[in-house]
Amino acid sequence: MINLMHLLGLEKGGWGAALLLASSVTLALSVLGFLLGAVFGAAAAAGRLSSRGVPAWLAHVYGTVFRGVPDLLTIYLLYYGGSIALTQIGKFLGAAGFVGLPTFATGVLAIGVISGAYQGEVYRGAYQAVDRGQSDACKALGLSRSQSLRLVIVPQLMRHALPGLGNVWQLVLKDSALISVIGLVELMRQAQIGAGSTREPFIFYVAAAALYFVIAAVTASVFRYGEARAWRGMVHA
Template sequence: MATLQLIGFGSTGWGALLLLGALMTLCVTAVALAIGAVFGAIVASAKLSGNLILKTLGNVYTTVFRGVPELLIIYLIYFGGSSAITSIGKSFGYEGFLGMPSFAAGALAVGIISGAYQAEVFRGAYLAVSKGELEAASAIGMHGALRFRRIIMPQVLRFAIPGMGNVWQLSLKDSALISVTGLAELMRTSQVAAGSTRQYFLFFVVGGALYLILTSLSDRVFNGAERRANRSMPSAMGQA
């Protein structure tokens, strides 16, 4: 009974705070994925371009941010951003320390990391687009912007859905590392609950169960999106 009270929603329960932590995890992951999509699209375009310098910069980005530990990147963004904000504050006469908001630092850091993976997802999706369709569009006089909007973008998005699902799951788990900045997401809330009650095993198990629920629901969402995107491709679905 005491266990149920601790994880419940009563006056002594931590259930509401844990759910708020799970909601914060979803929010920071969603913002990070959006940030990563911007970085990923830019880097994918650079790697697909014929410009050697752009391709090199794109390769450096994906190599660095897929190879450096995620926690180190979060520290660099958080403390580096705080130092930059403090320096800006001093230039306006403020002498105190100005910390970078935990949510912004975490979303940016995880977004930059996910951008390296999304770049490869977008690049692979673009290469999967039939060259015959692109040649046919050019043959009928379809200009570049219209070809991108009507042919390239819809198919790239369709081919990218499975890979984006994997990136989402990675970002969802990476968001646990943001707890080091003090953001009250699911991992941080589980730590606080465990430390306050001395029930470490209980709350870390509950936190892990909530992560599993989030990842399972995410799988269902992305699988549904993939089925919806492939409704017009019965032959492809039949071969899968």
């Protein structure tokens, strides 16, 4: 017990501060990746709902590819593919050696691309769940397309989307652990470092699991609160 308190303590020689810092990296990575995924997802949903063939086809391909390809492979492709491109640009400009992409930025991009494929389906289904009469009412009031979306459609769409987005968030939080493979020191990587340095893998991985659970529980409560607020005063099935 004393050894456990020493290993995970915040005082000098303990790993508690490092694990908490790594947890903040995990949270920042997940939040930024989720928000970027919302942008990709909104574009994908718009494409899937479009009556034009090319945008609909591109959105379909994007969703199919990144929901079907293993997430780890997507991370490798983005990191090494981007690094190769940067290296070639560097050589063209006279630089020598390998130029790697920033690991945090790559992680945000990878999570954004992956989660966007799932968020796109959530937004598409939520849009289709909004009563078609709402669009007719907007036309009757003389609202423009952008005004209809901003003032009427999107607020109602988000009511239906929040439960699905909560599930995508949990996926994002778990995917953040995969970013450790490209060298980012987030919670999973920090647990691996601690386990290797102290030869106490069970303690560090249990501590990491507990921290992931705390982050997941707190953020899930935020989504539940948002869902309750969105449906306040409304009757829904």
